[in-house]
Amino acid sequence: MHYPxxxxxxxxxxxxxxxxxxxxxxxxxxxxxxxRLATPNVAWLFVAVSLGYFLNxxxxxxxxxxxxxxxxxxxPSAA
Numbered sequence: 200m201h202y203p204x205x206x207x208x209x210x211x212x213x214x215x216x217x218x219x220x221x222x223x224x225x226x227x228x229x230x231x232x233x234x235r236l237a238t239p240n241v242a243w244l245f246v247a248v249s250l251g252y253f254l255n256x257x258x259x260x261x262x263x264x265x266x267x268x269x270x271x272x273x274x275p276s277a278a
Contacts, residue, residue, distance in 0.1 A: 203211045234242035 230242045230246055233245050
């Protein structure tokens with residue numbers, strides 16, 4: 200899904216839009232808004248949770264694309 204393939208163009212476009220939407224600079228306005236409406240600590244918590252979510256998503260995405268023998272953990276149904 201990272202390369203356009205004949206017959207799967209729609210899947211490719213949907214995946215790249217969904218998967219790569221995290222790579223934006225839109226978190227700054229949310230951080231500034233939270234810092235103004237709440238406290239700077241709430242804004243920093245938002246940044247930390249967003250970063251953790253992003254890194255977890257990327258780790259799981261990477262591990263799901265590894266060959267079966269290299270996966271970190273398999274579900275019981277896959278065994």
